[in-house]
Amino acid sequence: MKTWTVLGTTAIVTALSLSMVGTTSADTNHISSAPTNSLTSSSATELATATASIPSGAIVVDLKGSGQYKSVQAAINSIPANNTQQKIIYIKNGTYTEKLTITQPHITLQGESATGTILSYNATNASSGSTTNSASTTVKGDYFQAKTITFRNNAGMNAGQAVAFYNNADKAIYTDVRFLGYQDTLYTPGTGRQYFKNCYIEGTVDFIFGSATAVFDQCQIHSLGAGYITAASTGADTKYGYVFLNSRLTSSGTANQSVYLGRPWRPYSAVTYINTDMGAHIQPTGWDNWRDPANESTARYYEYASKGAGANNNARVKWAKFLNDDQAKVITIQSVLAGNDQWNPTQAN
Structure with missing residues (x-):
């Protein structure tokens, strides 16, 4: 059980x-x-033990330099705007302090482990000018997927509105994913469809x-x-x-x-x-x-x-x-x- x-x-x-x-x-x-x-x-499955090996053909990100990129945003930027095939960005364990934006369709962010791969930033409504702009990760491309990974806003409990993850797109799938924050952690605007497993x-x-x-x-x-x-x-x-x-x-x-x-x-x-x-x-x-x-x-x-x-x-x-x-x-x-x-x-x- x-x-x-x-x-x-x-x-x-x-x-x-x-x-x-x-x-x-x-x-x-x-x-x-x-x-x-x-x-x-x-x-x-239990998120505490959810892990993933490197898929064939994946773009690898590693803070320690063993992958093609050290920055998640740099890996995202390597994918063309008119992308039509699901591209996997595999992110090795570590805390990546980046404010991320994904506008291309068909992108998958897959962590090495759900608790070990952390994408984090600390913007707030007050510091960024709006709740939308406070998002640590922003997705605007359809067919986005995330697997065995953590999205976090670490501005703190008393920071007010501070979004960890924002997705204004269609047909998004999240599997074994953690969303960490306090007020306004997960923002799903628009009329798209999203599935969290x-x-x-x-x-x-x-x-x-x-x-x-x-x-x-x-x-x-x-x-x-x-x-x-x-x-x-x-x-x-x-x-x-x-x-x-x-x-x-x-x-x-x-x-x-x-x-x-x-x-x-x-x-x-x-x-x-x-x-x-x-x-x-x-x-x-x-x-x-x-x-x-x-x-x-x-x-x-x-x-x-x-x-x-x-x-x-x-x-x-x-x-x-x-x-x-x-x-x-x-x-x-x-x-x-x-x-x-x-x-x-x-x-x-």
């Missing part, structure tokens, strides 16, 4: 259409059954936020203090926002009942938790309206088969919903992310 551990100094989200038929208020419908997938699926995401306030459609599959979402896990800004015409499947909400240094599952950055914020193990740090009411009662009639917040000390269904706000079995079973990785081109990230190279 695979086990879950808190790694380093890490959440999950999804959303459904308000038009779902038969959805009942969170205070009246407690679902106890669950889909067949489970948190301890044999496909899960066995990832660790940590933070305090709004540390998974944006308007993209994203699935968090068997991920660990770790709170480092009181706050809000998600701040989705899902568009009114976007059916799914953040979807958490078979994941775990954990914490350290965090008071019980001090973390909300989410709050709406925009009125039609969409977040869904399915088969999620929730720790005692989760607020019994679950959701916050961001000081605007009008959001209660538009936000799309759902749960199914939540478990653990934080799964207090009877205390949830009445404007959030619990899904029934039929509604939950149709929410799959592909149904959420397929789009018009039937993209299936589990079959991507």
